[in-house]
Amino acid sequence: MTAPTDLNSVPGIAERLFLDGPEFQVAEDPSVRRQSALTMLAKFAQETTNSRQLFVEAAVLASRTLESDFFVTAHLQSGSSTGVALSGTQPTVNSEVEVIETTFDRNDDQCLLSQALKALEPLIIEDLPEKGRSNDLLLTTLNACSALICPIQYAGHEYGVIGVLSLQPKRATMEDVLFLQTLSLLLGPTVAYQRTEAVLAQHSALYNATIESLDSMVLVLSSEGKIIRLNRACEELTGFKSEDLKDRHFWGAYLLPEEVSIATDAF
Numbered sequence: 001m002t003a004p005t006d007l008n009s010v011p012g013i014a015e016r017l018f019l020d021g022p023e024f025q026v027a028e029d030p031s032v033r034r035q036s037a038l039t040m041l042a043k044f045a046q047e048t049t050n051s052r053q054l055f056v057e058a059a060v061l062a063s064r065t066l067e068s069d070f071f072v073t074a075h076l077q078s079g080s081s082t083g084v085a086l087s088g089t090q091p092t093v094n095s096e097v098e099v100i101e102t103t104f105d106r107n108d109d110q111c112l113l114s115q116a117l118k119a120l121e122p123l124i125i126e127d128l129p130e131k132g133r134s135n136d137l138l139l140t141t142l143n144a145c146s147a148l149i150c151p152i153q154y155a156g157h158e159y160g161v162i163g164v165l166s167l168q169p170k171r172a173t174m175e176d177v178l179f180l181q182t183l184s185l186l187l188g189p190t191v192a193y194q195r196t197e198a199v200l201a202q203h204s205a206l207y208n209a210t211i212e213s214l215d216s217m218v219l220v221l222s223s224e225g226k227i228i229r230l231n232r233a234c235e236e237l238t239g240f241k242s243e244d245l246k247d248r249h250f251w252g253a254y255l256l257p258e259e260v261s262i263a264t265d266a267f
Contacts, residue, residue, distance in 0.1 A: 034179045037061045041186060049198075051075065051159075051191045055152075056086055056099060058183050059162050066176055068164035070142050072149070074104040074113045075160045078195055081106040083160065085113060087138060102138070106158070112139065113161045116149040122177050123149040127169035139165070146170040150180045154188030162187065225249050225267040 044057050055073040063071035069089065076083040085104040108114045116123035125147045128139070139147070142165055149163030162184055211218045211231045217238075218231040227250050229242045238254075245253050251263040 030175065033065055034175075037065045037179075038182060038186070041183065045186065045190045049194055051194055052084065052086070054190065055160060055162065055187065058187055059086070059164075060088075062162060062180055062183055063164045065179065066148070066164050068148075068166045068170070070144060070165040072113070072138065072147075072163045072165055073160060074117075076104070076106065076158060085138065087142065087165075100141070112147060112149060113163070116161050116163070117151045117153075117158055120151055120153065122181060123147065123163075124172050124177065126171050143167060146172075148172045148176060148180055150177075150184040152184045152187045152191070154192045157192065159188060159191045219250055221250060223267070225251065225263065227253065 041058050041061055045054060048054055048057075052075045055075050056071075059071035059073040062068075070087055071089075072085065072087040074083055074085040083104045083106075085102045086099045087102075088099045104113060105111070106114050106117055112123060112125070128145060128147070138144075144165035144167060146166045146169050147163055149161055151161050152159045162180065164180070211220070214231060215233050217234040219234060220228040220230075222228055226247050227242075227245045230238070230240065230245065235241055240253065251260045255263055
């Protein structure tokens with residue numbers, strides 16, 4: 001982990017916390033506040049494709065819900081052991097969340113975030129002496145004394161960590177740990193889905209570009225023999241557009257009546 005390199009404002013998080021979650025603000029029962037926080041995060045997860053923003057949102061909610069001084073999260077780049085660590089203080093009313101950005105290396109054994117990721121289980125520190133904090137730049141920078149950090153993973157893949165830090169010694173309860181674990185369990189599958197969608201979109205773009213570049217006729221058919229699309233060469237040679245034939249059986253558009261039975265036997 002290196003020294004802080006940038007200070008970013010992440011708009012929208014404070015507004016969502018203070019304005020979109022009135023039940024979160026007024027609830028005195030900790031279990032109600034935690035359920036409200038989980039609901040708010042689940043809604044946000046459906047609205048965003050930005051996993052970094054999602055991690056920060058979850059970390060802010062965790063810090064607010066568990067009444068800690070700081071939040072922290074690390075976001076690993078796809079297929080890499082490095083990424084970005086983001087930390088900051090709890091937002092206040094009418095304020096944006098200021099986020100300190102640092103680099104994150106999973107292989108840095110001195111980093112508590114890396115230790116939690118490698119352990120694959122929550123890392124709980126109730127009262128870390130000053131000497132013990134000196135080797136972790138994040139704790140030194142924030143002057144934190146206690147921490148609760150959970151790895152974010154899914155199906156054997158690591159995506160990052162989420163945690164809360166406090167300036168004073170603080171004992172995490174089992175309910176605190178379970179709440180943070182629940183957040184991480186929500187984040188893991190969500191990020192996995194987002195990255196899968198991104199890869200599929202890239203493959204689809206490459207596939208579309210490939211068939212469009214061919215000078216041969218290409219018909220893309222469904223398993224039922226219905227036309228999904230035509231490539232450019234097919235449209236030029238036949239005079240039909242993809243939208244004209246979409247969802248029609250190809251034998252109804254291109255084959256003679258006596259040839260239809262041969263085609264239908266194949267589907």
